[in-house]
Amino acid sequence: AQRVTQPEKLLSVFKGAPVELKCNYSYSGSPELFWYVQYSRQRLQLLLRHISRESIKGFTADLNKGETSFHLKKPFAQEEDSAMYYCALSGGGANNLFFGTGTRLTVIP
Amino acid sequence: ETGVTQSPTHLIKTRGQQVTLRCSSQSGHNTVSWYQQALGQGPQFIFQYYREEENGRGNFPPRFSGLQFPNYSSELNVNALELDDSALYLCASSLDPGIYEQYFGPGTRLTVT
Numbered sequence: 001a002q003r004v005t006q007p008e009k010l011l012s013v014f015k016g017a018p019v020e021l022k023c024n025y026s027y028s029g030s031p032e033l034f035w036y037v038q039y040s041r042q043r044l045q046l047l048l049r050h051i052s053r054e055s056i057k058g059f060t061a062d063l064n065k066g067e068t069s070f071h072l073k074k075p076f077a078q079e080e081d082s083a084m085y086y087c088a089l090s091g092g093g094a095n096n097l098f099f100g101t102g103t104r105l106t107v108i109p
Numbered sequence: 110e111t112g113v114t115q116s117p118t119h120l121i122k123t124r125g126q127q128v129t130l131r132c133s134s135q136s137g138h139n140t141v142s143w144y145q146q147a148l149g150q151g152p153q154f155i156f157q158y159y160r161e162e163e164n165g166r167g168n169f170p171p172r173f174s175g176l177q178f179p180n181y182s183s184e185l186n187v188n189a190l191e192l193d194d195s196a197l198y199l200c201a202s203s204l205d206p207g208i209y210e211q212y213f214g215p216g217t218r219l220t221v222t
Contacts, residue, residue, distance in 0.1 A: 043213045043215050096154040099151030099153070101150055102150075
């Protein structure tokens with residue numbers, strides 16, 4: 001069975017500090033991992049996906065199959081990064097997403 | 110390009126009633142997925158429709174059903190509403206059932222009393 005765990009419900013960092021949002025997953029096959037973000041009063045939107053290996057808005061995430069993790073990182077947090085972040089998994093070629101419970105990131109000016 | 114739209118925005122129903130939620134997919138998208146997001150939780154997959162057929166279902170009882178129309182818009186129907194059905198219902202569309210980016214709508218907030 002699929003499972004996505006985001007251990008931190010709330011995370012606060014100061015502007016300019018590094019930020020890491022943790023995500024661990026459980027899946028028997030080869031998963032596709034995603035990070036979705038929801039800014040205040042906006043809809044849920046894709047931030048990045050591991051197969052793209054991109055850096056979006058300064059964020060990166062590396063899939064670590066050994067540790068079954070897909071942590072989201074940014075070296076210098078900005079106030080506009082404050083949002084709700086969800087880690088999600090898709091498996092077996094299907095497009096249905098399994099989401100974690102989310103981490104609310106607050107960047108303190 | 111028109112984004113995903115959902116209606117209504119909010120809805121209040123009584124336990125035991127039936128409800129229909131609507132979703133218009135983004136232009137050019139033929140796949141619609143529905144999610145339930147309870148308070149403080151991440152979205153949970155209900156089912157997906159591709160070219161008017163159900164194309165995968167999550168762990169939801171049969172009283173949750175859906176439809177997709179030839180223009181790829183979709184409906185979510187819930188019968189015999191229970192208090193635990195109170196949640197935000199999200200619709201997402203994508204280009205194809207494969208692993209493509211899903212574009213989410215703003216959601217419908219359902220309250221069951």
